[in-house]
Amino acid sequence: xxxxxxxxxxxxxxxLSMASVFMMPSLASAxxxxxxxxxxxxxxxxxxxxxxxxxxxxxxxxxxxxGLTMWDLSSATKASVVIPGLATEWKVKDDDHTKWIFKLRPxxxxxxxxxxxxxxxxxxxxxxxxxxxxxxxxSQIGVTASRMPTLVSAKKIDDxxxxxxxxxxxxxxxxNLTNLFMASPTKWQALYDKAEGADAKAKSTAxxxxxxxxxxxxxPWKMAKFTPRERLELTKNDGYWDKNRxxxxxxxxxxxxxEANARTAALLSGQVDWIEAPAPDAVxxxxxxxxxxxxxxxxxxxxxxxxxxxxSPWNDIRVRRAANLCIDREGMRDGLLSGLMVPATGTFEPGxxxxxxxxxQIKYDLPAAQKLMKEAGYGPTKKLTVKVQTSASGSxxxxxxxMNEYLQQALAECYFDVKLDVIEWNTLFTNWxxxxxxxxxxxxxxxxxxxxxxxxxxALVRFLQSSMAPPxxxxxxxxxxxxxxxxVKKARTTFDxxxxxxxxxxxxxxxxxxxxxxxxAHDVGPRALSPKIKGFVQPKSWFVDFSPVSIAx
Amino acid sequence: xxxxxxxxxxxxxxIVLSVALVCFMLVHxxxxxxxxxxxxxxxxQELAAQLRAAYGFDRPLPVQxxxxxxxxxxxxxGTSIATGRPVLAEVMRAVSNTVTLAIAxxxxxxxxxxxxxxIAGYFRDTWIDKMATGIAIAGVSVPHxxxxxxxxxxxxxxxxxxxAVGAGPGGSGQWAWDWAHIRFLILPAITTSVxxxxxxxxxxxxxxxxxxxxxxxxxxxxKGLRETGVFGHVIKNAAPTALAVMxxxxxxxxxxxxxxxxxxxxxxxxxLLNSAIFQRDLPLLQGTIxxxxxxxxxxxxxxxIAQALIDPRIKRA
Numbered sequence: 001x002x003x004x005x006x007x008x009x010x011x012x013x014x015x016l017s018m019a020s021v022f023m024m025p026s027l028a029s030a031x032x033x034x035x036x037x038x039x040x041x042x043x044x045x046x047x048x049x050x051x052x053x054x055x056x057x058x059x060x061x062x063x064x065x066x067g068l069t070m071w072d073l074s075s076a077t078k079a080s081v082v083i084p085g086l087a088t089e090w091k092v093k094d095d096d097h098t099k100w101i102f103k104l105r106p107x108x109x110x111x112x113x114x115x116x117x118x119x120x121x122x123x124x125x126x127x128x129x130x131x132x133x134x135x136x137x138x139s140q141i142g143v144t145a146s147r148m149p150t151l152v153s154a155k156k157i158d159d160x161x162x163x164x165x166x167x168x169x170x171x172x173x174x175x176n177l178t179n180l181f182m183a184s185p186t187k188w189q190a191l192y193d194k195a196e197g198a199d200a201k202a203k204s205t206a207x208x209x210x211x212x213x214x215x216x217x218x219x220p221w222k223m224a225k226f227t228p229r230e231r232l233e234l235t236k237n238d239g240y241w242d243k244n245r246x247x248x249x250x251x252x253x254x255x256x257x258x259e260a261n262a263r264t265a266a267l268l269s270g271q272v273d274w275i276e277a278p279a280p281d282a283v284x285x286x287x288x289x290x291x292x293x294x295x296x297x298x299x300x301x302x303x304x305x306x307x308x309x310x311x312s313p314w315n316d317i318r319v320r321r322a323a324n325l326c327i328d329r330e331g332m333r334d335g336l337l338s339g340l341m342v343p344a345t346g347t348f349e350p351g352x353x354x355x356x357x358x359x360x361q362i363k364y365d366l367p368a369a370q371k372l373m374k375e376a377g378y379g380p381t382k383k384l385t386v387k388v389q390t391s392a393s394g395s396x397x398x399x400x401x402x403m404n405e406y407l408q409q410a411l412a413e414c415y416f417d418v419k420l421d422v423i424e425w426n427t428l429f430t431n432w433x434x435x436x437x438x439x440x441x442x443x444x445x446x447x448x449x450x451x452x453x454x455x456x457x458x459a460l461v462r463f464l465q466s467s468m469a470p471p472x473x474x475x476x477x478x479x480x481x482x483x484x485x486x487x488v489k490k491a492r493t494t495f496d497x498x499x500x501x502x503x504x505x506x507x508x509x510x511x512x513x514x515x516x517x518x519x520x521a522h523d524v525g526p527r528a529l530s531p532k533i534k535g536f537v538q539p540k541s542w543f544v545d546f547s548p549v550s551i552a553x
Numbered sequence: 554x555x556x557x558x559x560x561x562x563x564x565x566x567x568i569v570l571s572v573a574l575v576c577f578m579l580v581h582x583x584x585x586x587x588x589x590x591x592x593x594x595x596x597x598q599e600l601a602a603q604l605r606a607a608y609g610f611d612r613p614l615p616v617q618x619x620x621x622x623x624x625x626x627x628x629x630x631g632t633s634i635a636t637g638r639p640v641l642a643e644v645m646r647a648v649s650n651t652v653t654l655a656i657a658x659x660x661x662x663x664x665x666x667x668x669x670x671x672i673a674g675y676f677r678d679t680w681i682d683k684m685a686t687g688i689a690i691a692g693v694s695v696p697h698x699x700x701x702x703x704x705x706x707x708x709x710x711x712x713x714x715x716x717a718v719g720a721g722p723g724g725s726g727q728w729a730w731d732w733a734h735i736r737f738l739i740l741p742a743i744t745t746s747v748x749x750x751x752x753x754x755x756x757x758x759x760x761x762x763x764x765x766x767x768x769x770x771x772x773x774x775x776k777g778l779r780e781t782g783v784f785g786h787v788i789k790n791a792a793p794t795a796l797a798v799m800x801x802x803x804x805x806x807x808x809x810x811x812x813x814x815x816x817x818x819x820x821x822x823x824x825l826l827n828s829a830i831f832q833r834d835l836p837l838l839q840g841t842i843x844x845x846x847x848x849x850x851x852x853x854x855x856x857x858i859a860q861a862l863i864d865p866r867i868k869r870a
Contacts, residue, residue, distance in 0.1 A: 052832075229643075265705045271719070
């Protein structure tokens with residue numbers, strides 16, 4: 001009897017152990033996978049400094065790498081602000097405002113197991129700023145150096161302290177540093193030692209090419225598999241230094257799908273779980289099938305940038321203000337854009353720390369706009385002809401032609417006769433830098449190029465400061481307003497964050513009062529998500545945090 | 554025959570050089586900055602000059618062309634500005650995917666094209682002819698991308714039978730000729746095949762009709778040759794022209810279709826060109842155009858030689 005009970009127990013144990021063996025594969029296959037269709041035609045560069053603008057930073061920058069400073073992406077309602085990243089604190093030196101001391105986060109490791117420390121920071125600064133450094137890579141400097149225009153060098157103080165030097169006092173440095181991602185020097189050196197090449201430069205190029213295929217940063221995601229132009233697979237970094245941001249999903253697959261209808265079809269047929277920028281005319285169909293459309297106001301502006309050279313009709317503030325009052329932005333949002341825009345009343349909207357308190361309220365007020373135009377000498381029988389250079393497509397341009405035609409029609413009510421000069425996107429982008437005085441402007445009075453408004457330099461300074469006129473930067477129309485210049489200077493030399501933000505708010509308010517641009521729309525970064533996706537937060541940013549996202553089986 | 558082949562090969566050399574010159578000039582004379590992929594519009598002048606020098610765009614155009622051609626002759630098409638990867642590897646990977654698609658599309662398009670063409674030619678001016686011709690005209694007239702989107706809506710979105718995009722569950726790098734991968738190929742191959750199918754149908758129909766009306770066919774029948782024997786003669790007489798047309802069509806398909814490959818996110822040369830154009834990646838654009846043009850030239854050379862082998866009159870011409 002006892003023997004038979006023992007035998008029964010053995011049989012049960014054997015059955016259980018066998019069942020557990022057979023269940024192993026099913027447990028292994030229980031890996032959660034998030035598949036995303038990107039708008040990019042290629043996987044953004046993976047070696048630390050991504051290309052393809054902020055979409056690149058979103059997918060291959062902030063996932064695998066960290067900066068000394070980072071964006072807070074945790075809230076859908078508050079403005080996204082800069083927070084500590086690999087640096088825990090920073091301060092400009094009291095006796096020399098071109099030198100900053102950054103304290104580094106202890107205990108952080110790269111994906112290859114090496115330590116993140118002051119040497120790694122100096123190495124990463126040198127990769128884009130020090131021509132003599134072996135790791136100096138011209139292909140990375142374009143997208144990096146321009147986003148931190150005043151940084152010149154880094155020096156190690158001790159293992160967890162670095163000193164950064166700027167060429168002039170610049171309080172924007174901590175914001176700019178969100179664009180410098182920390183790649184692993186140890187990993188790169190190992191690849192450099194193995195690389196083949198005729199000289200050090202060739203070996204360096206080969207090492208970076210190898211690094212791009214087997215990247216190592218400190219971010220919450222590690223590179224697992226990379227097929228150029230087709231897919232990038234990332235796995236979660238269990239050892240990430242911020243335990244609250246360890247990804248909930250095991251694996252994330254990024255797939256380039258440049259065509260909006262192809263992305264939409266891939267989502268609807270279940271090939272992916274998430275797509276960026278669904279086709280606007282498919283939004284109803286997507287929602288009708290139970291998918292979610294996520295959107296939020298982005299730091300992005302869709303404007304007309306005015307010519308302010310001698311003889312320009314926009315030199316009259318009444319004309320600039322009239323144009324801003326003549327557009328029914330809500331009508332554009334609800335009709336043409338199917339809800340996929342936020343009406344712009346300036347570069348920053350109320351609630352943003354850099355908004356300020358403008359006196360001039362940008363809204364739709366047709367009688368006021370017509371009155372201003374009449375005061376400026378125009379009317380139904382004397383129309384003002386203006387020519388605008390734009391493109392038929394382009395990154396961030398939303399629907400440039402239909403939107404410009406909408407403006408053309410709306411401004412006709414205010415005695416404007418708008419002519420559109422439509423050119424290819426890359427050509428428009430190049431012309432933007434050349435300015436209104438260049439023959440490439442083709443006699444235009446305004447240019448329609450959208451811009452990102454993540455940091456003060458990109459959002460305000462490069463357009464409003466007189467010294468930023470071409471060929472220096474993007475003050476396309478040669479704005480020359482002493483008040484703007486004074487406020488820019490003051491903001492850059494105010495090192496208390498709160499006070500600096502107040503000056504920037506004053507600058508933004510001044511630009512609205514001056515109707516410096518025709519402010520039309522902010523993009524909302526629409527994305528369509530499978531109903532299986534939980535925990536997603538769409539912040540008021542170009543970026544998102546993939547860590548809290550989970551996916552139901 | 555050897556002299557004919559040698560003469561044809563010699564003709565190819567100036568064509569290849571002209572192609573290289575034209576594709577270099579075409580991408581350089583278009584307005585815009587060649588460094589737009591890596592140089593934001595807000596970059597400083599110093600940075601722009603530094604990058605221009607690093608990529609060699611500060612040199613005179615003839616020098617740039619000479620250096621590029623010299624490297625190309627040694628199998629180096631340079632490095633992509635946008636990705637930093639070697640152009641030749643990028644192009645060859647994309648071309649191999651396009652070849653897969655082109656062969657699948659050619660099998661579908663040419664088979665149906667020959668079938669419809671022969672039937673229409675044999676039954677000229679009957680309802681069968683009208684039906685086959687109607688299919689051919691529809692094939693030539695329907696826009697690629699529209700048909701692709703319709704197929705995706707029906708077979709991927711509504712019926713969920715076939716995948717909408719991509720080149721296999723793990724990407725083209727893991728391509729295998731099994732059902733898991735072939736199902737990704739079906740919709741793009743059908744979409745790509747409709748135009749060649751239409752053109753081959755029309756060509757073969759015209760050829761068959763023309764040959765059947767000739768005196769020698771009448772003579773063959775009068776001598777008591779069976780209809781299958783006559784059919785053999787028709788095929789042999791139609792083959793050189795049909796082969797030339799199919800070679801040309803295969804060349805077009807090997808060039809990749811920007812529209813079809815973009816609609817299906819098929820990682821071929823068309824999608825690569827699309828990406829190179831939008832990123833204004835000049836080395837990649839030049840390299841891709843050059844390789845595709847060379848393919849076209851070599852394919853035409855092969856077709857010329859094959860024609861001469863089939864029809865001895867051609868090599869005497």
